[in-house]
Amino acid sequence: MMLFHSQTVTVERDTDGSVVLKLDVPGRSVNVLTKQVFADLDAALDELYRQQRLPALIVRSGKPSGFLAGADIAEFTGIKDASEAMAMSQRGQQLFDKLAELPRPTIAVLHGPCLGGGLELALACDYRLVFDKPSTQLGLPEVELGLLPGWGGTQRLPRVVGLERSLQMILSAKRLNAREAFQWKLADAYAANEDQLREQFARLVIRAIGEGKKKRDRLPLHGWRQRLLESNSFGRRLIFRGTERILRNRVPDDMPAPSEALEAVRIGIQRGFEAGLKRERQGAARLALTPACRNLVNLFLQREAARKPAGIDSAAAIQRIGVVGAGVMGAGIAQLAALQGRQVVVQEVNTAALQAGLARIDDLFAKAVERRRISNDDAKRFRASIRGTIAWEGFAHVDLVIEAAVEDLELKRNLFRELVNRTSPTTLLATNTSSLAIARLQEGMAHPERIAGLHFFNPVHKMPLVEVVQGAVTASDTVTRLMRLAVELGKLPVRVGDGPGFVVNRILMPYLDEAVRLVGEGMKIKTIDKLMRKFGMPVGPLELLDQIGLDVAAHVARMVQQQLGQPLEPGGVFEQMQQKGWLGEKVKIGFYTHGKKRPKPHRAAEELVRAAHRGESLSAKLPEAARLAEARERMVLLMVNEAWAVVADDLADAQTVDLAMVFGTGWAPHRGGPLRYATDRGEEAIVRTLQQLAERLGPRFRPKK
Ligand code: NAD
Numbered sequence: 001m002m003l004f005h006s007q008t009v010t011v012e013r014d015t016d017g018s019v020v021l022k023l024d025v026p027g028r029s030v031n032v033l034t035k036q037v038f039a040d041l042d043a044a045l046d047e048l049y050r051q052q053r054l055p056a057l058i059v060r061s062g063k064p065s066g067f068l069a070g071a072d073i074a075e076f077t078g079i080k081d082a083s084e085a086m087a088m089s090q091r092g093q094q095l096f097d098k099l100a101e102l103p104r105p106t107i108a109v110l111h112g113p114c115l116g117g118g119l120e121l122a123l124a125c126d127y128r129l130v131f132d133k134p135s136t137q138l139g140l141p142e143v144e145l146g147l148l149p150g151w152g153g154t155q156r157l158p159r160v161v162g163l164e165r166s167l168q169m170i171l172s173a174k175r176l177n178a179r180e181a182f183q184w185k186l187a188d189a190y191a192a193n194e195d196q197l198r199e200q201f202a203r204l205v206i207r208a209i210g211e212g213k214k215k216r217d218r219l220p221l222h223g224w225r226q227r228l229l230e231s232n233s234f235g236r237r238l239i240f241r242g243t244e245r246i247l248r249n250r251v252p253d254d255m256p257a258p259s260e261a262l263e264a265v266r267i268g269i270q271r272g273f274e275a276g277l278k279r280e281r282q283g284a285a286r287l288a289l290t291p292a293c294r295n296l297v298n299l300f301l302q303r304e305a306a307r308k309p310a311g312i313d314s315a316a317a318i319q320r321i322g323v324v325g326a327g328v329m330g331a332g333i334a335q336l337a338a339l340q341g342r343q344v345v346v347q348e349v350n351t352a353a354l355q356a357g358l359a360r361i362d363d364l365f366a367k368a369v370e371r372r373r374i375s376n377d378d379a380k381r382f383r384a385s386i387r388g389t390i391a392w393e394g395f396a397h398v399d400l401v402i403e404a405a406v407e408d409l410e411l412k413r414n415l416f417r418e419l420v421n422r423t424s425p426t427t428l429l430a431t432n433t434s435s436l437a438i439a440r441l442q443e444g445m446a447h448p449e450r451i452a453g454l455h456f457f458n459p460v461h462k463m464p465l466v467e468v469v470q471g472a473v474t475a476s477d478t479v480t481r482l483m484r485l486a487v488e489l490g491k492l493p494v495r496v497g498d499g500p501g502f503v504v505n506r507i508l509m510p511y512l513d514e515a516v517r518l519v520g521e522g523m524k525i526k527t528i529d530k531l532m533r534k535f536g537m538p539v540g541p542l543e544l545l546d547q548i549g550l551d552v553a554a555h556v557a558r559m560v561q562q563q564l565g566q567p568l569e570p571g572g573v574f575e576q577m578q579q580k581g582w583l584g585e586k587v588k589i590g591f592y593t594h595g596k597k598r599p600k601p602h603r604a605a606e607e608l609v610r611a612a613h614r615g616e617s618l619s620a621k622l623p624e625a626a627r628l629a630e631a632r633e634r635m636v637l638l639m640v641n642e643a644w645a646v647v648a649d650d651l652a653d654a655q656t657v658d659l660a661m662v663f664g665t666g667w668a669p670h671r672g673g674p675l676r677y678a679t680d681r682g683e684e685a686i687v688r689t690l691q692q693l694a695e696r697l698g699p700r701f702r703p704k705k
Contacts, residue, residue, distance in 0.1 A: 004047040006040035010062075011047060018205065019054055024062030031061055033117040034072040038095060045098050056208050057106045059099075059125055066112020066135060068121060073145070076288070076297050085288035089281040092117065092151030096124035100156075100216075105208040109201065110187070114138045115175070120149055123156040126214040129204050130187040131197050132178035134373065138186055139175035145300060146293030146670055148261035150284035155268045155276040159216045161186050162226045163236060167243050167265060171258045177372070185222055217273070240266055252536035255292050255670045291680055295672030302659055306492050312484035315477065318428070319343060322394070322401040324415060326357020329432050330404035332460025334386055335364040339374070340489050344386045345394040354388045361386060364461065395422045400485070402454055404432040407555060412441060420446050428478055430454035434505055434552075435559035438471030438498045449475035454482055455502060456491075457664055458548070465664035466491040471498045494660045497651035500563035501556065504664040506646060507657070507674065509557050510638040510700065513569045515541035518631050520571055520613025525591050525601040531632050536668025541635065542591040543599070544665075546584035550577045567700055571612025577605060636677075637690055638700070639667075643674040645704040 004011035008025045021044055025031045048057060061067045079085050099106065099121070108122040111131035119138055122128050130136060140149040140157060148154060149170060158166035161184045168174050182190035189204045191197035219230045229235035243262060251258050260283035268276020287293050320343045323334045334344045334357075346361075348354035365379040374382070387394060395401065401419055405411060412431060419429050429451045431441055442448035453469025466486040470479050479495055486493035496503045515528050519542070529540020537544075545553050554574030561568050577583070577590065582605055584590030591606075592599035622630060643657050652660065658673020671677040678686050687703045694701035 003051065004044045006043060008034075008037045009040040009044045011044050017053075017055055018058055019048070019051070019056070020058045020060065021048070022060055022062045023068060029063075030065045030069040030113060031063055031067065031118070032069055032072040033092075033121075035075065038091060042095055042098070045095075045102065048102060054104045056104055056205055057102060058109060058205070059106060059121070060109040061111070064112075067108070067110045067114040068118030069113040070116030070118050070141075073297060073300050076145075076147075077301070079288050082285040082289060086281050086285035089150035089284035092120070093277050093281065096120055096152045100124040103213070105212055105214075107204055107208050110138065110178075110181075111136055116140060116142055116149065116153075117151055120151040120153040120156070123153065123160060127189070127204055127208050128181075128187045129189040129191065129197075129201060130178040130181050132190065132192045136178040136181075137175040138178075138181045139173060140170050141173035141175065143171060143257040143261060144173045144296065146255070146257045146290060146296040147287050148257055148264060148280065148283050150280055152277060152280070154261055154264040154280045154283075155273050156216065157186075158219060158265055158269065160220065162220050162222065163230045163265070163269065164226070164239055167239070167262065170261050170265065171243065171247065185220065219269070236269060250533075252668060252670065253534055255536070256290060257287055257292065260287055291672075292670035295676055295680075296670055298676075299659070299662055299669055299672060302655060303492060303663070306494065306659055307487055309480070309483045309487065309493060309495070311480045312487060315480040315484045316399075317488075318399040318481060318485045320394075320398040320400075321345075322347065322398040322423070324401060324403040324419070325405035326354065326360060326388070327404065327406070328360075328458060329456060329460060330402075331357050331360035331364065332458070333402055333404060333432065333456055335361050336460055336489055338382045338385045339368070341382075342385070345398065346386060346388045347392055347395065348388065348390055350390055354390055358386075358388050368461070392418075392422050395419070396424065398423065398427055400428040400430060400482075402430050402432060407433060407435065407559075409436050409440060412436060413443075416441050416445055416451070426450070428452070428481060430482060432456055435501055435556045435563075437500070437563075438469050438474065442471050442473055448473045450478050452478050452482055453498070453502065454486070457504070463664070464492045465504070465660060466493045467496050467502045467504065467660065467664075468493050469496055469498055469502055474498075492659070492663050494652065494656050496656065496660070497649070499646065499649055499651040501560035503646055503652050503657055503660045505556050506560055506564070507639050507642045507661060508665060509560050510566065510642055511635050512541050512545055512553060513557060513561075514635050514638050515545075516569050516571075516573050516609060517613065518634070519591075519606060519609040520569075520573070522610060523627075523631060525606055527628070528631065528635075531628060532635060535632060535636060536671055538666035546590040546592055546594070546599070549584045549586055550574055550590055551583050554578055567698070571609065573609050573612050576608060576612060580608070633689060634693060634697070634701075636674075637686060637693070640674045640678045640686060641690060641701070641704050643678075647675070648704060 001013045003013055009023055011021045013019050023031050025037060106125040107127040108125040109129045110122055111133050112135045114122055119140055140153045142149045165184055176184060181187040189200045191200040221227050221231050229239055247258050264276060264280040264283050267279040321337050323330050323344060323346045326346045326348050334346050337344050346357060348357050365383050368374050369376050369379050401423060403415055405415055425447050431453055432455060438453045442451045452471060452474045455467035455469060457463035457465055468479055468482045483493045500506055518528050519525060525542050529543050532540045582590050585594050588594045589602060591602055593602050646652055646657055647654055654675040658675050661667035661673050662669050667673055687705055690701045690703040
């Protein structure tokens with residue numbers, strides 16, 4: 001019997017007497033908390049408060065995709081002032097309080113994403129059941145948007161999972177899978193499959209009716225660690241102090257969300273739930289209007305838009321894919337394509353290389369199974385859709401070839417000639433080159449309009465960005481089809497022009513180069529990396545060089561900077577390090593030595609760079625703080641400058657450049673990307689600083705705006 005009906009929420013009494021509140025936001029693939037959902041939930045609760053015969057309330061989603069993915073981010077952009085943000089927080093707090101105080105026990109049944117406001121809603125229920133699916137995720141990732149959980153999450157989560165664990169989840173946006181959620185007692189029951197779901201659900205309902213409402217006025221104190229640390233104010237203070245220290249070290253400058261969230265949790269623990277809610281509202285109001293929040297929310301929305309590029313729905317799909325070269329990149333691309341249901345054939349130079357490539361692919365599948373991304377059966381099935389060849393078998397019938405052989409223009413031109421002969425004239429031909437011009441691969445080829453760049457980043461399964469490169473004569477339809485494929489492979493495609501290093505590598509190179517110059521001038525490797533991590537980069541420039549590999553970086557730097565006529569780092573350090581075999585992480589030695597423990601700066605590398613630069617220090621006379629500030633300016637502004645050049649050369653618009661840098665390199669997301677950062681700081685001021693740097697340190701700083 002239907003008890004309540006609205007656009008997004010229904011309440012029904014089942015034949016067995018249980019009452020189910022079902023959430024289903026029409027027109028959305030996943031549930032999100034919109035203003036409408038708030039209003040409907042509110043009205044539904046009014047009705048439930050009127051119900052006399054209510055054994056227990058079940059709250060669940062009507063969508064197979066999941067419970068509730070969080071707040072509707074688009075609604076955040078409408079917030080104009082602090083009082084509006086505070087009112088929004090208060091409204092959610094009141095609504096979830098109303099649910100929490102319903103006099104009968106409440107049970108949330110969770111599957112798929114249960115994030116942000118979704119988890120705050122589930123936390124307002126007395127009991128939670130998790131259904132284990134690969135997509136099941138529970139978390140409060142608001143800090144990733146420069147916000148805090150503003151609907152009671154900072155108060156309820158610690159009282160369910162404990163203080164330390166809640167801080168881990170709230171401050172680092174940690175998401176738990178179903179099993180972890182059950183282990184952490186965020187969920188009261190766990191179902192691994194449909195059969196268990198029925199059984200566990202029935203049990204939990206009986207338990208809820210038997211045990212009734214749960215009191216949530218104190219920390220849970222499960223296990224020895226919680227009892228030792230969280231049961232007393234001394235232990236809790238230790239946790240808060242330790243957390244503050246971690247935040248000081250790890251959170252970038254100008255990113256206030258984690259410390260606001262920590263403060264809300266602390267006040268709630270020290271002064272009680274109501275005081276905590278008040279602090280949470282104040283935090284929400286303060287954060288909503290910060291540049292960090294605005295930039296992160298904009299990036300989120302831009303990313304969503306970039307996942308639906310114009311025209312892809314009408315572009316012909318790509319089903320069969322040929323990959324040339326099964327090295328690091330080729331293997332990654334082949335595995336990803338197979339994982340997304342494509343038929344793949346991989347061409348290699350000889351049997352040994354092919355076997356090594358297929359072993360790499362096997363390894364990627366094994367890791368995906370290990371990480372529980374896919375089941376063993378699925379891995380076997382998808383792996384079976386990849387075939388290897390050393391004689392181009394099957395290439396006559398593919399829709400697309402992705403060339404990922406070694407980075408050598410003549411070799412690639414020969415390969416493209418071969419491909420033109422071996423494939424049908426309508427087969428798209430893409431290269432994964434990092435630094436060669438697409439135009440040079442199109443020259444003299446039949447049907448060059450089907451040739452483009454499809455630049456994946458390393459490691460393919462992790463890095464979200466793909467640059468789709470339009471050469472001078474590449475057809476628009478070719479690019480659109482590749483954009484569609486990239487989206488279907490789960491990537492974020494950006495359409496860019498055919499310039500040296502495209503967008504990401506071009507902007508990155510002068511930065512990496514400058515970091516090496518700073519080492520040459522006597523600045524410590526660790527200091528440089530820390531400086532840029534504090535700016536907001538996920539890793540420092542020298543750590544990044546170790547990840548990329550000094551050989552790859554040297555090659556790309558040389559190609560890109562030569563094409564651009566930019567001066568190369570004067571000491572020839574990359575070459576020297578390459579000769580010594582200090583190639584970075586893959587050989588466990590580069591700018592750092594990598595072992596089981598934390599990487600340590602590699603002193604001999606530091607000395608090598610200094611000797612190459614003859615130890616001259618251009619800013620040695622400055623006091624320490626000014627020296628650090630200038631070092632940061634040098635590295636950051638070179639990227640801003642190059643980003644301006646990319647736009648001026650018409651290779652991408654400002655928004656695309658920012659998206660590419662954030663999703664291709666992890667560029668300080670809370671600053672919105674290099675060009676957003678320049679706008680926020682003032683472009684004129686940056687131009688002036690660049691001019692000053694150019695006068696003192698050389699023409700590489702000449703403003704390109
Ligand atoms: P890799 O050396 O790991 O693999 C290259 C593979 O190509 C080898 O297995 C080799 O046997 C094979 N190969 C060489 N000539 C061939 C031919 N004529 N026919 C078929 N196979 C051939 O190189 P990689 O790092 O995977 O790079 C591949 C491409 O991707 C390059 O163009 C590189 O610039 C680009 N890329 C590399 C990275 C990276 O970080 N490694 C990132 C983005 C793009």
